[in-house]
Amino acid sequence: MRYKEFNSNKxxxxxxxxxxxxxxxxxxxxxIVSQTKVNRFSLYKEFDNKHGLLYATLKLYKERYCLxxxxxxxxxxxxxxxxxxxxxxYINRDGKPSGCYIIYIATELGDHNEYVNDxxxxxxxxxxxxxxxxxxxxxxxxxxxxxxxxNLILLFCNAMCFCHIQDEIxxxxxxxxxxxxxxxx
Amino acid sequence: MAQANDxxxxxxxxxxxxxxxxxxxxxxxxxxxxxxxxxxxxxxxxKYSKDMLFIDSLNxxxxxxxxxxxxxLRNSKEGxxxxxxxxxxxxxxxxxxxxxxxxxxxxxxxxxxxxxxxxDLTEVYNSYFGNMRSTFVIILKxxxxxxxxQKVDKIEKYADFLSGIIPGLxxxxxxxxxxxxxxxxxQQLALIV
Numbered sequence: 001m002r003y004k005e006f007n008s009n010k011x012x013x014x015x016x017x018x019x020x021x022x023x024x025x026x027x028x029x030x031x032i033v034s035q036t037k038v039n040r041f042s043l044y045k046e047f048d049n050k051h052g053l054l055y056a057t058l059k060l061y062k063e064r065y066c067l068x069x070x071x072x073x074x075x076x077x078x079x080x081x082x083x084x085x086x087x088x089x090y091i092n093r094d095g096k097p098s099g100c101y102i103i104y105i106a107t108e109l110g111d112h113n114e115y116v117n118d119x120x121x122x123x124x125x126x127x128x129x130x131x132x133x134x135x136x137x138x139x140x141x142x143x144x145x146x147x148x149x150x151n152l153i154l155l156f157c158n159a160m161c162f163c164h165i166q167d168e169i170x171x172x173x174x175x176x177x178x179x180x181x182x183x184x185x
Numbered sequence: 186m187a188q189a190n191d192x193x194x195x196x197x198x199x200x201x202x203x204x205x206x207x208x209x210x211x212x213x214x215x216x217x218x219x220x221x222x223x224x225x226x227x228x229x230x231x232k233y234s235k236d237m238l239f240i241d242s243l244n245x246x247x248x249x250x251x252x253x254x255x256x257x258l259r260n261s262k263e264g265x266x267x268x269x270x271x272x273x274x275x276x277x278x279x280x281x282x283x284x285x286x287x288x289x290x291x292x293x294x295x296x297x298x299x300x301x302x303x304x305d306l307t308e309v310y311n312s313y314f315g316n317m318r319s320t321f322v323i324i325l326k327x328x329x330x331x332x333x334x335q336k337v338d339k340i341e342k343y344a345d346f347l348s349g350i351i352p353g354l355x356x357x358x359x360x361x362x363x364x365x366x367x368x369x370x371x372q373q374l375a376l377i378v
Contacts, residue, residue: 023211025209026209082337111286117360120356150368150372155353157357160352165307169328177346178341178344
């Protein structure tokens with residue numbers, strides 16, 4: 001039996017950093033090889049092709065970073081606080097750029113790549129469903145939870161873009177202001 | 186390759202804009218640009234540069250799409266309905282592919298999140314979002330006069346709130362249909378009271 005000489009998750013983390021910087025199409029295979037220090041043959045053996053690698057990075061990102069943020073929502077009692085915490089968690093992540101890798105990749109590829117498009121859809125739906133459950137825990141929002149959740153999804157997408165042109169404080173203020181308008185109307 | 190000296194700089198920027206819009210900044214290389222602009226790579230190196238063509242593509246985008254739309258908003262007589270028309274127009278442009286690939290400005294913000302200082306993009310962003318926001322304030326003031334908005338002290342906040350719709354739509358149009366997108370606009374406008 002031949003042992004794999006590399007740790008797949010480490011390779012994927014390296015690829016996330018690379019793609020998130022140079023874009024998927026802007027990352028040539030030799031960039032990937034030098035970033036991951038794994039040769040092309042082994043990469044293709046593990047992930048089939050460059051797209052296989054991309055899909056694996058998206059899956060890892062979602063499992064490793066987004067699920068955690070989504071689970072955090074259930075642990076916070078106050079609705080406004082829970083939403084703030086969730087959205088803020090995308091703004092300042094140790095060692096990662098602000099924003100969301102899935103939205104970044106969807107901005108580049110979501111128009112033509114069905115896999116990326118489906119992933120964006122299921123990802124946002126998952127977040128929206130979590131929002132609805134959260135809102136249902138508070139009687140003030142229960143009757144309109146679906147409507148509010150859909151406004152919050154728009155806010156999520158907005159914030160994932162605006163955090164690139166605002167500093168951390170401005171982003172937090174932008175999010176708080178939007179939450180106030182959406183929740184306290 | 187033809188040198189096409191008869192092309193004005195504006196012609197060149199328009200062609201470059203189409204290419205950058207489709208492919209993004211990073212994936213566009215000098216030979217792609219040379220092909221699209223129908224000039225030689227060396228002329229691009231010598232006389233222009235990728236960065237210069239890119240920044241001017243963004244400026245041209247603002248001048249062609251954003252500025253006229255905002256001017257129309259300012260000249261309108263209506264209040265909140267003006268926003269509905271504006272955002273629904275944007276939804277149509279996104280869905281019917283009048284826009285080659287989403288909103289060029291939002292694509293750029295997301296794609297070049299870690300390069301904006303190097304490329305001096307801040308000024309372009311400020312001009313784009315600043316102009317939009319100040320136009321929104323004008324419309325909101327009119328909506329107050331028309332008695333559509335009661336919370337006068339919230340106008341500035343509403344302007345920020347509404348400015349955020351464009352990036353959101355630029356993502357959501359990929360997975361939602363026209364009715365769903367228009368529903369977002371109606372919901373957002375219903376929050377302006």
